[in-house]
């Protein structure tokens with residue numbers, strides 16, 4: 001959630017710099033072609049504890065699963081800073097479905113991606 005707020009807050013500056021942005025229902029969007037393809041966002045914590053517990057492998061597993069499903073271009077993967085859930089690391093969130101995974105592994109993330117993103 002913090003990441004989305006940060007992006008929305010920065011949009012007015014992007015708008016001034018690049019032009020061609022539009023405003024819809026109070027949210028300023030960037031050039032249509034850049035964001036149009038994104039349907040899901042995968043937030044993978046890349047903080048110290050999540051890294052120790054395999055965040056990099058999770059990212060690779062998620063990326064390969066998305067590629068296999070043909071959803072790589074429509075799913076944006078973001079490496080976040082610590083989300084504050086270090087005790088249950090590694091932490092992954094799938095948006096906009098608002099699915100959170102804790103203490104997850106490669107098999108589980110691939111299964112959940114298939115269930116949630118694959119059904120669309």
Ligand code: FES
Nearest residue numbers: 045047050082085
């Ligand atoms: S390092 Fe991932 S939640 Fe803190």
